[in-house]
Amino acid sequence: QIRQQYANAYRVASARRSLGLLAVAEGDYSAARRELEEARRLYEESGRLDGLGTTHLGLAQAAMGEGNWETAVQQIRQALTYAVQLQSVAQGLDGLWRWGEYLWAVGRHDEARTLLGYALHHQNASGLLQRRISAFLAAQQIAVARDEEMAGVDWEWWVQCTAPASF
Incomplete structure (x- = not known):
């Protein structure tokens, strides 16, 4: 029965996360924050970490929107922490993409270009992630090239060296 309770909490958390991410996409940051905070609480209650990274990135997007x-920095940092704990390349690249978006927004353009280029050209970047980054680059009229020197660098190195830990 306890196992079922945790499974139910996880399912509800996933649904709340989806509603929160939809609210972010619609620009309703207050609703997004409510849904995503509830999702975070339920994920923690369920004992599963695998949905927390995306939830924190949604909270970061809502914070950036406001x-x-x-x-935003705190939420990105937390998402990257979960990605490292889970050794999830996909979550790590998603977190690095959001960190690059943040860097661009606060005027740290050279760092943003390097990081966005790395995430865009990473061998494990999904097609969806590549399309998101490409759309952002096009909207901002940013050009990035594959940095051959950085191509072999592990994504976790980026988390340690460039992530928001310095803030």
Whole structure:
């Protein structure tokens, strides 16, 4: 029965996360925050970490949409922490993409170009992630090239060296 309770909490958390991400896409950051915070609580209650990274990235997007940079940094940092714990390349690249988006928004353009180029050209970047990054680059009129020197660098190195830990 306890196992079923945790499974139910996980399913509800996943649904709340989806609603929160939809609210982010619609620009309703207040609703997004409510749904995503509830999803975070339920994921923690279920004992499963695999949905927390995406939830924190959604919270970061909501914070960026509201111009709350400090909260965005905290949420990206937390998402990257979960990606490292789970050794999830996909979550790590998604977190690095959001970190690159943040860097661009706060005027750290050279760092953003390097990081976005790395995530875009990473061998394990999904087609969806590549399309998201490409759309962002096109909207901002940013050109990035594959940096052959950085191509062999592990994504976790980026987390340690460039992630928001310095803030």
